[in-house]
Amino acid sequence: xxxxxxxxxxxxxxxxxxxxxxxxxxxxxxxxxxxxxxxxxxxxxxxxxxxxxxxxxxxxxxxxxxxxxxxxxxxxxxxxxxxxxxxxxxx
Ligand code: HEC
Numbered sequence: 001x002x003x004x005x006x007x008x009x010x011x012x013x014x015x016x017x018x019x020x021x022x023x024x025x026x027x028x029x030x031x032x033x034x035x036x037x038x039x040x041x042x043x044x045x046x047x048x049x050x051x052x053x054x055x056x057x058x059x060x061x062x063x064x065x066x067x068x069x070x071x072x073x074x075x076x077x078x079x080x081x082x083x084x085x086x087x088x089x090x091x
Contacts, residue, residue, distance in 0.1 A: 030083030037072050037080070038064065047084055054085040 038044050052060060061081045065072045072080075 026079075027083060030079045033076050033080050034083065037076060040068070040071055048088065051088055051090050052084070053090045054081070057081045057084045057088070
């Protein structure tokens with residue numbers, strides 16, 4: 001029994017870094033989307049120097065998406081919204 005618990009906690013130790021690496025990959029991919037998709041009409045600094053809450057980023061990104069729908073699909077828009085709300089939220 002104790003061996004099992006020990007083995008379980010040991011395996012979760014190995015799982016944890018894998019989970020945070022996956023989160024880092026997601027953030028890097030979203031950052032890449034901002035750099036490529038949000039720099040078509042203005043520099044990517046425009047969003048990267050603003051602060052908004054999740055609702056604010058949702059409406060801004062959807063407004064940007066509507067300006068040129070072919071530039072940004074819904075899945076990418078969602079990833080960008082989550083990323084910007086996380087790194088450019090309201091302090
Ligand atoms: C099709 C061209 C175009 C693309 C692509 C675009 N923008 Fe914009 N953006 C504009 C224009 C034009 C303005 C200024 C007028 C306005 O605010 O609507 C602007 C203004 C902004 C502003 C300042 C105004 C505000 O509401 O805070 C932010 C922030 C912004 N864009 C973020 C983004 C993000 C994030 C992306 C990528 C998802 C993006 N933009 C992609 C054209 C674009």
